[in-house]
Amino acid sequence: MLPKSFEPVYEILEQIEKNGEVAYIVGGAVRNYLLSKSINDIDITTSATPTQIATFFPNVVDIASEHGTVLVIHHKIPYEITTFRGTKNTLEDDLMYRDFTMNAIAMNKNGDIIDVYGGTTHLNEKRIVAVQHATDRIKEDPLRIIRAVRFVSELQFSIDDTLANVMKHEAFRLEQVATERILQEWTKLIKGHSIQLAWKCIEATQIALYLPLFKEKPTLMNELATMTEPFNGLAEFVAYMCIRNDTFDLQQWIKKWKMSNEVKNDANKLLLYYNHYQLHGIDDMLIYDVEEPLITPFIQLLQKVTENLSANMLRQKWMEKRDALPIKSRSTLVVTGHDIMELFPEKRTGKWIGDLLREVEVAVVRGHLPNEKIILKEWIQCHPPVND
Incomplete structure (x- = not known):
């Protein structure tokens, strides 16, 4: 039986299998479940094609069907469903093309774990290991170099020596990756609670030599190397x-x-x-x-x-x-721009209104004036705006 975290997905898996195909939960959701961490997005891999999925469910959104991926909206929640990667159209073949063994663990509708490449062992060892051949996995998508470091930062894992050597040797391929994709991983990396380990990985693999601005001045990493807080x-x-x-x-x-x-x-x-x-x-x-x-x-x-x-x-x-x-924001100031305009009807509207409001704001915040309308209006009248 599926763990409670995955119960909403059961009907999707069941529907796909009723139509003669197979489907599994895979990737980060399974990894986080095994690590007893919170589960956000739940991804599904299947033998069915996007065209078939569109006939199985009433609410399907095409987000990248050319790459085998669609969204199924089930009970108002989107689930990403991707056709098996590889040429054999099997789960094992699909898992082989995933980045790291900890992300290549699947779960069926009964809650059974399918671990072809030793991901659960590596999770227990807190090691990030490439699926089968590290060089192949990195060449398929060099972004995985940054992803590995991101997982170090998030999970406090170490990178397998073989993978680390490949990352260093192939780091130049990061220049082939769209900056927007690197930024997505970097955003998560800098928020990780084991960020100091991430800096050490970046230094060891010389990744910074291929990152925007850092490659122009590698010593920028010195500003981060000793930082322990995310x-x-x-x-x-x-x-x-x-x-x-x-x-x-x-x-x-x-x-x-x-x-x-x-x-x-x-x-x-x-x-x-x-x-x-x-x-x-x-x-x-x-x-x-x-x-x-x-x-x-x-x-x-x-x-x-x-x-x-x-x-x-x-x-x-x-x-x-x-x-x-005395006040937390301008909205709690008892005088407004409209009040000021009424005090100086001969003046045309302009920047002076905001400037004068700021003066009042500062006086109130610093305790020089109370936030009382009569007193503030009197002060404003005594401090008219400077003529243009």
Whole structure:
């Protein structure tokens, strides 16, 4: 019987088999189940083709049928289903083309584990081992070089010596991989709790010589080599690299690594916050200005850069100070831009409104003025905007 984590998938496997084909749960979901870790996406491998799958289920989305993959929406949850890889259309042949033995473990609808290549043994040994021939697996998809290091960071596993040697020898092939795909793995890698082991793997295999910007200045890795704490995400990573080494600016990191505008904007804010910190320390305005989603990344950034602050202690003090602020955001300020316009009806709307609101905001946050409408209006009238 399927473990409870996989029960929602039973009907899919059963439906495929009712139509004369075979199907198995495979990959990360099975690996995480065996490691007693949380299970997110559940992938299925099958002898059926995408065309057949489309006839088995009422709600099928074609995401890459040319590569044998479709999504089946079952009870509003998407499941990725891929036709067996290889020429023999068998489970064993499919598993042979997967990256590492720990990801080449399957489970049938009865909950039985099918482990052809010793993945469970390697899981117990905490070793990342390529399926059969490491060189073949890396040449099939060089991204697997970064994936291996990502799993080191996430799982605190070691890389099998044979695989490590192949990764070093074939590292140049990373230049053939789309930067966007590398970025996906890098994003997970820098969040791993065994990140220091990952840096050691990168150094041993000389992977950095083929990564954007690092290949232009390999000594950038020196800024990471001794780091033991994971990053919250890409924005914190980029801000940290910009602070610790000014060889490349924010725009270069974003462009070369093909990061999103969201990452760019968040990283830029973190750098602005850090500049304020350098000038004024952790004052009321810094605590007020740091947007809530960026509190944790900024605290972790400070902890990494200063190296003498406990992130947990800093966060506790930060939140205590934040709770004590007279206002938490501009929306809690009792005067608005409309109020200011009414006080100066002869003025045309423009940037001056926001500037004046900021002055009021700062005065309230710093305790120079109470957040009371009458008093603030009187202050504003006494401090009219400068004429254009």
